[in-house]
Amino acid sequence: MISHRQGNAQRISALDERAEALHLKRDMGIADARAMHPSIDIVEADPEADRRLLEGLADWCDRYTPLVALDGIDGLFLDVTGCTHLFGGERAMLDEIQSRFFQQGFDVRAGLAATPGAAWAAARFCGDRIVGSGEEEALLATLPLAALRIAPETRASLESVGLRTAGAVMAAPRAPLARRFGATLLLRLDQALGRLDEAVSPRLPVAPLSVERHLAEPVTLTEEIERLVGMLATTLKTDLERRGEGARTLALLLFRVDGAVSRIALGTSRPMREPLLIRKLFHERLAALEQHIDAGYGFDLVRLSVLAVAAFDMQQADLTGEAADDGADIALFADRIRARLGEGAVLRPVPVESHLPERAVAIVPFTEAPRRTTPPRKPDRMQAPKTIFPPERPIRLFRAPEPIDVPATEMPEGPPLHFRWRRALYRVMRAEGPERIAAEWWRQAPGDPAASTRDYFRIEDADGRRYWLYRQGLYGGASQIPPRWFMHGVFA
Amino acid sequence: MAMTAVARETVFALRRQIAKIEGTLPERLQAPAGATLDAGAGTGRGSDLTIVRRGLAAALPDAFLPIGVERLDAALGGGLPKAALTEIHGLETRDAGAVAGFALSLVSLILNRARGLPILWIGTSEIFHEAGFPYARGLHAAFGIEPGQLLFSEAPRLVDALWVAEEAARMTALAAVILEIRGNPQRLDLTATRRLHARAQGAGRPVLLLRQAAGPEPTAAPVRLNVSSAPAVPRATVAGPLAGSIGHPAFTISIGKSRTAVPGQFTLEWNPDERRFDERRGGERNGGDRERAENPVAVVSLSRDRKDPAAAAGEILAFPAVASSAAISPAARDQPPPGQRAAHLGPRRAG
Numbered sequence: 001m002i003s004h005r006q007g008n009a010q011r012i013s014a015l016d017e018r019a020e021a022l023h024l025k026r027d028m029g030i031a032d033a034r035a036m037h038p039s040i041d042i043v044e045a046d047p048e049a050d051r052r053l054l055e056g057l058a059d060w061c062d063r064y065t066p067l068v069a070l071d072g073i074d075g076l077f078l079d080v081t082g083c084t085h086l087f088g089g090e091r092a093m094l095d096e097i098q099s100r101f102f103q104q105g106f107d108v109r110a111g112l113a114a115t116p117g118a119a120w121a122a123a124r125f126c127g128d129r130i131v132g133s134g135e136e137e138a139l140l141a142t143l144p145l146a147a148l149r150i151a152p153e154t155r156a157s158l159e160s161v162g163l164r165t166a167g168a169v170m171a172a173p174r175a176p177l178a179r180r181f182g183a184t185l186l187l188r189l190d191q192a193l194g195r196l197d198e199a200v201s202p203r204l205p206v207a208p209l210s211v212e213r214h215l216a217e218p219v220t221l222t223e224e225i226e227r228l229v230g231m232l233a234t235t236l237k238t239d240l241e242r243r244g245e246g247a248r249t250l251a252l253l254l255f256r257v258d259g260a261v262s263r264i265a266l267g268t269s270r271p272m273r274e275p276l277l278i279r280k281l282f283h284e285r286l287a288a289l290e291q292h293i294d295a296g297y298g299f300d301l302v303r304l305s306v307l308a309v310a311a312f313d314m315q316q317a318d319l320t321g322e323a324a325d326d327g328a329d330i331a332l333f334a335d336r337i338r339a340r341l342g343e344g345a346v347l348r349p350v351p352v353e354s355h356l357p358e359r360a361v362a363i364v365p366f367t368e369a370p371r372r373t374t375p376p377r378k379p380d381r382m383q384a385p386k387t388i389f390p391p392e393r394p395i396r397l398f399r400a401p402e403p404i405d406v407p408a409t410e411m412p413e414g415p416p417l418h419f420r421w422r423r424a425l426y427r428v429m430r431a432e433g434p435e436r437i438a439a440e441w442w443r444q445a446p447g448d449p450a451a452s453t454r455d456y457f458r459i460e461d462a463d464g465r466r467y468w469l470y471r472q473g474l475y476g477g478a479s480q481i482p483p484r485w486f487m488h489g490v491f492a
Numbered sequence: 493m494a495m496t497a498v499a500r501e502t503v504f505a506l507r508r509q510i511a512k513i514e515g516t517l518p519e520r521l522q523a524p525a526g527a528t529l530d531a532g533a534g535t536g537r538g539s540d541l542t543i544v545r546r547g548l549a550a551a552l553p554d555a556f557l558p559i560g561v562e563r564l565d566a567a568l569g570g571g572l573p574k575a576a577l578t579e580i581h582g583l584e585t586r587d588a589g590a591v592a593g594f595a596l597s598l599v600s601l602i603l604n605r606a607r608g609l610p611i612l613w614i615g616t617s618e619i620f621h622e623a624g625f626p627y628a629r630g631l632h633a634a635f636g637i638e639p640g641q642l643l644f645s646e647a648p649r650l651v652d653a654l655w656v657a658e659e660a661a662r663m664t665a666l667a668a669v670i671l672e673i674r675g676n677p678q679r680l681d682l683t684a685t686r687r688l689h690a691r692a693q694g695a696g697r698p699v700l701l702l703r704q705a706a707g708p709e710p711t712a713a714p715v716r717l718n719v720s721s722a723p724a725v726p727r728a729t730v731a732g733p734l735a736g737s738i739g740h741p742a743f744t745i746s747i748g749k750s751r752t753a754v755p756g757q758f759t760l761e762w763n764p765d766e767r768r769f770d771e772r773r774g775g776e777r778n779g780g781d782r783e784r785a786e787n788p789v790a791v792v793s794l795s796r797d798r799k800d801p802a803a804a805a806g807e808i809l810a811f812p813a814v815a816s817s818a819a820i821s822p823a824a825r826d827q828p829p830p831g832q833r834a835a836h837l838g839p840r841r842a843g
Contacts, residue, residue, distance in 0.1 A: 074771050177843035327666040330610065330643075335657065337645060341652055347644040361628045366643060395593055396624030424586075430721070432738050440606055460738050463666035464723040465586060490586075490624055492593020492721075492762065 013045050047073065057106075058203055059261035062253065063301050064097065066210070067161040067202045072247065077116055077200045089128055098128065105260050113139075116200055117192025121147035121166075134191050141167030148188050154181050196429075207251070209243075210305035211235045218257050218298025222286050225254065229282045233275035234305040246271025246312035252282060255301035261292050266339045269312040269367050270332035277332060330458070334366045355437055356473070357397060357488065391435055392458055394468045394489030401486035402470065412475040415457040419469070421487050426461045433457035433472075458491065464489035510603045512693065528681060535629035541572065545586040557601060558696070559760075561771040567747060567754040572598065572715060577689040578717040578718045585674065585705045588623030592672075593634070594743045595700045598666050599771065600635040600665045602698065604767060609667035610639065612660050614645045616653050619674045634741070643665075648678050654688075661691035670704040676709060686712035708748055716748035722759050725772075740764065742772065 010030040017039065019321050026166050031041060058068045058076055064087070080093065087093035094112050101108040111122025113131035117137060123127045125143050140147060143157045143166050158181060163169050167179065169189065190196040204334035211232045219225060219383035229252060238485035240246060254262040266285050272278060286293070288460060308390055333345040346366040354360045403421035415431035444451035453471040461467070466491055501626055541648040556571035565571045572578055580600075582591035612624055628639040645660075647653035650673065657671040671688070673680055685701070689712040691701040701713060708716065722742040726733035733739075741764075746757040 013671060111674040211614035219493070327665075329663055333663055333665075334643075335658065339658055345543065345645055345647065345652075345656070347637045347646065349642055349644070351628065351639050357627070357629070361639070363625070363644070367543065390633060392590075394624075394627055395630040395634055396589060397630070398624045399621065422586075426687075428736055430736055432736075458738055460723060464721040465589060466721065466724070466738060466741070467589075489627060489630070490589030491630075492589055492596070492743075 003273055012209070023141045050074075056260070057204075057412055059263070060255065061097075062261065063212075063255050063303075064093070066204075066206045067200060068204070069200045071120070075120070077119075079110070079200045080296075083371075094128070094130060094280075115192055115194045116198050117149060117188060118194070120149060121192060133194075137170065140192060141170065143164070143167075145169070150185055150188055154185055158179065158185075161302075177342045178314065194441045205307065207307050208309055209236060209239050209247075210303055211239075212253075212301060212303035215300050215302070218300045219302075220295040220298045222290065225252075225281055225299070226283055226286065228302045230275050230279040230302060231304065233278040236278075236304060236306065237273050240273040240306070240309070240312070243309070244312060245309040245310070247306040248272075248310045249306070249308035250278065250281075251307050252285075253301075253303040253305065255303070256297040257297045257300050260294075260296070261300075264293075266288065266309065266335075267343075267367075268335050269309075270328070271312040271337075272335075280332075281335055281339045284336045288340040306412035308311070337353070354440070356440060357393065357426060357437070357439075392491070394491050397489040398487065399490045400469070404485045404487050406471075406485040413455070415459060416469070416485065419485065426459075426467075428459050429462055430460045431457050439471075456488070495757070518740045520658050551625075555674045557598070559598070559601070560769045561758065561760060563756070563771060564745065564758050564760070566754065568715065568750050572698070574602075575693045576715070577685060577692050577699045577701055577711075577713040579701045579703060579713040579715060581657055581701070581706055581708070581713060581718045581719070582684050583720060584599045585622050587720050588619075590741075590743055591676040591702050591719045592623075592626070593702060593721075594632060594717075594745070594760075595702055595739055595760070596635045597767075598698075598700065599670070600637065600767050603641070603667050604639065605607055606667045608641070609665065610641045610643050611668045611670065612645060612661065613644045613670045613672070614647065615649055615672040616658050617646055617648050617671050618673070619704060620646055622674060625673075634762075636764070638769055650677050654679065658687055658691055661688055661697070662695050664695050664697060666697060668697060669699045670702060670800050671699065672704065672769065673706070674704045676703075676706050680709075680711075681709055689713060713749075715750050718746045718748050720744045722772075725761070747812055810815060 010031065012024060012028045012033060014028055015024055015026065015128075016327070022037050022040070033040060033150070034042075036253040054070060054073070054076070058070060061068045061076060061078055062132050065078050065080050067081075068313075069079075073078050075268050078089075082342075084090045084093050087096055090112055094110055094457070097353065098108060098110055105183065109123050109127045111119045111126060111129050111131065113119035113136065114133040115136060118131050118136040121140060121143055122131050125147050126139070131138075131139050145158055145164065145166060148166050150158075163172060163340045166189075168469075169185070174186060175334075187196065190404070191198040211226060213232060236247075236466055247268065249265065251263060251265040252344045264282070266281055266283055268281070274394040338343045343365050347363045348366045350362045350364055352360055352362050401420065406416040407418060409416050413434070415428060416431060417427070417428055419426050436453060436455050438453045439451040443452065454472050455474075456468060456470045459469055468488050469485060470488055471483045471485050473481060475483060494611050516813070539800060555574055556565075557574050558571040559568070580591055580595050582588060625643070626644065628642055631637045631642065632639060637834060643666075645653075645656050653671065653673070660669045660783055665781070669692075688699055688701070701711075720743070722744045724742050725739045726735060727737040727739040728734075740761050742757050742759060742761045744757065761770045761772050762784075763770055763801060
């Protein structure tokens with residue numbers, strides 16, 4: 001028996017058959033139940049775990065249809081339009097779903113109807129029933145008001161005026177019902193009867209293309225999964241060719257025999273359709289995830305979906321049969337690295353218009369934009385400096401400027417004589433500067449200490465190492481905060 | 493019996509392949525001290541170093557990357573091997589700037605030939621945190637490497653960094669691969685470096701292994717260079733060196749290991765404008781004068797974008813020499829006669 005806190009009291013939220021046999025009911029107080037039967041077992045409800053379990057079941061139901069939606073906290077909607085013939089008809093499909101759930105230890109009630117509302121009512125109040133198109137009215141006529149998916153308050157007020165079944169509501173005139181009980185009641189009724197369309201919004205985005213293979217004998221070995229990926233990708237290739245597209249995001253779904261579903265997704269730098277390359281990428285991904293994927297008793301369904309597509313440019317090879325395209329090699333290389341080590345494993349710098357050194361270069365994950373969709377743009381060249389003496393920039397920059405200890409400077413505004421960095425003392429032999437870089441006032445709040453002006457110095461120490469230091473803040477400024485020194489980069 | 497051209501070519505190709513498999517491309521030895529130079533084998537440069545090629549003389553002409561400094565190239569036996577793993581060591585982590593700077597100047601030399609190809613810089617998160625992340629603006633200014641040519645790979649663990657490096661080393665679409673490692677990890681042993689070296693040989697691309705704060709270890713790299721920074725010379729200006737300024741980056745290179753086993757220490761200066769190395773000899777501190785002696789060009793630039801540029805000095809076009817006016821001395825020709833002095837040049841009267 002499971003309890004939950006409602007208002008100020010612990011109440012029964014769910015109970016099993018043996019508890020029902022003891023005449024306990026839902027929403028009964030725990031104190032009352034204990035008084036009746038002191039020996040009952042009570043477990044605190046865990047809605048989070050329930051939700052995770054339901055999502056796991058929804059993932060598993062993906063094998064029947066890609067359109068799976070959660071319904072409240074205890075139900076699933078499966079839009080099986082166009083899927084039933086794959087499982088041998090409606091009855092066979094319903095039986096298979098029920099028997100599979102039963103084997104996994106779940107007690108499910110399923111209903112199948114032409115509208116979500118009718119299916120909901122059939123599942124909850126009839127059980128294991130297939131309602132044909134047009135039979136909704138006959139089904140609902142005998143069912144209680146709860147089958148209409150309406151709020152308990154509305155139900156109570158309907159019952160208070162003597163409308164105790166859905167059939168009675170259907171027989172009543174519509175206008176007074178709408179006026180008295182709101183539009184929701186009629187909306188639910190119309191949806192259940194198929195007069196209004198109701199969309200089931202799927203939990204996961206539906207893949208534009210996916211291929212799958214049901215296996216008579218479950219597979220456990222990674223090599224076999226890879227081979228299956230290659231076979232599925234070969235099937236996928238013809239579809240992609242027909243559409244003139246290549247895959248940008250791919251997902252591999254592995255359905256384990258006992259219901260667990262592993263979802264492995266990866267992205268590609270440029271549209272791809274070659275089965276061998278797809279198999280290579282999944283090889284890296286599977287190698288990286290080896291510890292995280294538990295094959296258990298094996299996977300009995302493997303599905304390869306294309307989640308995102310992009311236009312695929314055909315390229316003509318030259319007469320030697322080799323397309324001289326180094327970019328493709330690099331894109332594939334980057335994809336493989338990213339498949340194994342994650343999105344941020346291959347980075348590239350992008351120049352940004354900014355005076356602040358740390359903002360002047362953005363480091364972004366390597367991706368290659370699809371060629372056809374991007375307008376032609378100027379090459380990514382740095383603009384030639386406009387000044388005669390371009391400001392010197394270090395070759396390495398610390399991600400966070402490191403504070404250094406400066407005991408003395410020759411002049412208040414000048415470079416330091418000594419400084420201490422990472423517990424070592426450095427003597428300044430020569431210095432160039434200052435180069436004053438003001439903060440970007442349009443970005444930072446004026447009170448922010450990072451918004452103060454920096455004076456950069458190029459320093460050479462006694463051993464000939466060259467550093468880039470800066471002093472943050474000014475001496476004798478309006479603020480009384482003394483300036484601080486930072487190490488920001490090193491030169492060659 | 494004369495061999496046909498095709499057969500000869502096949503033999504050459506096979507020889508080259510054997511040499512590649514055996515890895516005995518450029519074995520060069522220093523002659524014993526006191527050996528006299530053969531008149532027939534004149535090296536032309538008059539150095540006391542004679543170069544003997546051993547093994548299969550099948551080295552490709554472009555197997556080496558000449559650094560551009562004669563002494564260093566001679567000591568390395570022609571330059572840095574192009575298709576090989578090269579170790580560049582720094583004594584301490586704070587030398588990372590010099591080590592990276594030297595490696596990047598080598599990359600810049602490579603890019604002079606393999607234009608447009610990207611380079612990949614692989615490092616562990618640790619080294620990028622300790623020594624700083626490469627800064628594209630500085631790399632562009634100092635080494636002329638475009639940001640579009642740069643790729644970085646940051647791996648959380650050394651194993652991953654090595655894996656990325658091995659994958660990258662076999663790619664011909666990259667101009668060079670830089671792998672940066674800190675310290676002497678157990679994983680980076682003879683086997684790991686041999687794998688890297690073999691892949692670099694196969695692809696024909698250099699792999700530069702930067703090792704910060706590492707001691708020398710037996711590795712498969714044929715060349716190991718120790719790099720530290722050297723004090724830079726002052727900036728050269730028209731009016732001579734600018735006191736107290738910091739000029740072009742300078743490095744002290746010592747050869748830790750090479751095929752020729754010639755020891756040596758060199759102070760090189762990287763010229764970012766011309767993208768080449770200059771060697772600084774002992775005591776020579778004034779870079780500007782030497783540069784001017786090597787590049788005798790006008791201090792003031794010639795005017796451009798004009799239809800009739802100024803003629804070179806020493807040639808008179810407007811007043812060709814006439815034989816009859818030999819009596820007029822050049823000094824007299826410049827001065828107008830006393831009676832023709834301009835009015836405004838006359839002595840002014842007051843009032």
